[in-house]
Amino acid sequence: MATWLITLVFTFILLALMWGIIYITGGTKYAYVHLMYIPVMFAGYILGPIGGIFIAIVAGILVGPLMPMDVETNIPQPFDTQLTRTLFFILIGGIIGFASNSLKKHLIKIHDTLAEISYVYGNTLKTYARMISARDEQTSFHCERVAYNAVLLGKAYGLTGPDLDALYWSGLLHDVGKIGVKEKILLKEGKLTPEEFEQVKKHSEIGYELIKSLSPQLLPVAEGIHSHHEKWNGSGYPKGLKGKNIPLFGRILAIVDVFEALTSERPYKEPWRAEEAIQYLLENKGVLFDPELTTLFEQLYNDGKVWIYQKSIQLVHSLIPTSFNKEILKRT
Template sequence: MWFRRKIGGLSKPSQVEGTSRNTLTRQRARLPVDLLQLGMQVIELDRPWTEVPVLFQGFTLEDASQAAILRRYCEWVLVEDDERNLTPIIERITVLKRRTTEPLEESQSLIEELPRAQRAWSRTQNFVEQVTRDIEAGNEFSLKDARPVIRDCVDSVKANSSAMFWMGRIKSRDAYTAEHCLRVAILTIAFARFLGVPEEDLETAGMCGLLHDLGKLKVPDHILNKPAPLTPEELQIMRKHTNLGYEMLRSDPNLDPIIVDVARHHHERIDGKGYPRQLADWQISRFARMISIIDAFDAITSDRCYRNGRPAAEAIKILYKNRGQQFDPAMVEAFIRLIGIYPAGSLVELTSGEVAIVVAAHPGRKLKPRIEIVLDAQKQPTPSRVVDLSAESSTLEIATALPDDAYGVSLRERIRELIASASKNAS
């Protein structure tokens, strides 16, 4: 997102009095927050200082926690440092920009990573379900296991994000709230990594996604799961979930403040018409902007008690249409590059008539993902083969997206087959 805005280069150099011009020339530059380094003097933020939980207005970065705070709330900052330090860092801006046009790095193949992804998914789902039961029963609930389970998810996403994306495609209408939080957590981890957020922040990003809708567990069930559109009065009650989540989380001293911030502000809008506080765009933290997009995408594409989920392509059109009004425009464009028009785990029909499962999207070629062909042109099972549609040698194209389980193709069953194959190969 930051690279869509004008990035200032080095400002006019200034020599520190009484020193050599060659060794201590100080310069200023406007940098993406992900490039901050210790020793830099922070001069200006992209929002008022009062909107960020730092003690001083203008300070030198002395420890990693200070830089982490700026990364979670801001997109860019104006810094001052020795010219020798700033020049190579500014050159890295192009690298950060380029990474959002390339696929996420993979250290494991899909089939190798699926077993761990399934374990991480199940463990995190069990955690969410336990917290849900405790809150609904009015019991004390504990979040001490939240970060360990999210750590497992981060490790899996770093190895091969598509494995977790495949797990997220298996949805239950009756478990929407719990699964929604888990899917948002996974997508947030992947999105943060895609944008270049440092690895030490990925767990916190995942925690923001996992706990963003915790307040909904305090919303009356007849409203939360109403099998029809909400009345204006019911909508007002539903909207209280942001403040309810905020109140539930703010008392936990072990939670990073940005997690509490996101629970309260993930329904704020860039045009200032969101809730609960109608914040202006510059008042909405970076992580809250990320979660708002992912939260909406998953809500649109998921089956609810009162309607069926819409295709991913339709959800993408809605996000794109509302960029600059509801959502951060550059973040929307980056998110679309991450998931593609046909997200990993989607079922598609090719121009050849064959049916395939999308293995992974290609950010630079949104219509040409990597696929696994599972049915031939007559819609009969065929020995599977993986094809990268973005390869120059490929003549295949996607004709249309298919609903899950079309032609009897079950993603759940395919995951079982691949995990069984991985286990067999490992033994």
């Protein structure tokens, strides 16, 4: 109601302004009289057909009985001219109003459809995350910590909104491609053979193709998954990208994934102390890892914000998006 009243007040200001211009320029016999279509069309678009028709009638009165045909000689307008002009105002206001209402209804349908699509994508991604969890509970918690710490680092770097949401999903699903790797290889306690390691290396490409196939909207998520094993000096896989040729999500995930892997218990190793893992990252800053991001991550660790395997922390809810937009938050 408040918005409607504000719009109405603004429309009357427009009417007064147009009336003043028409009067100053000499009256309705000049082309400036057509300026009255501006508030009429504005009212129709914002207020709908009723508002458009109401303002059209007001406009017709303002440039009809209340406006001479020629201001200088004070010659009045013929009644039929006033009536015809007012009918045209009403016609335009009504048409614009009905068209606006129809457009708004279509936009609502489009919004609802997009929300439904996003809802499906969100649930699909959650299903993939549950698949990882069901296969290996340890890996599941690993992915949660990677996702949380990735968003923590991304936010410190300056990412906001949808970028943080996409980064979260990249972190949560960075190992989704491992569903294409044999379980006996993933859970092997000893050192992998070269052939087995080649099988493991395929998980980033499998995950990339899997997520990319869902929607072009998920390409940033897929690229993060694809590049999270790339190294700053080009020694990583699958493409051997170097420096800032590595997508930002990949550079962020490379740091938090390695930190998480080093500090976590695995079938084939004991966990490192967090201080040792940070030292490893610093020693390889500018070699394996983005130097700027590595420094930021060290600061976050020193501030006690990083989620570590051996440490329970109070998670910041705003850093754990459940989907890509508010609509999904309402429905999940």
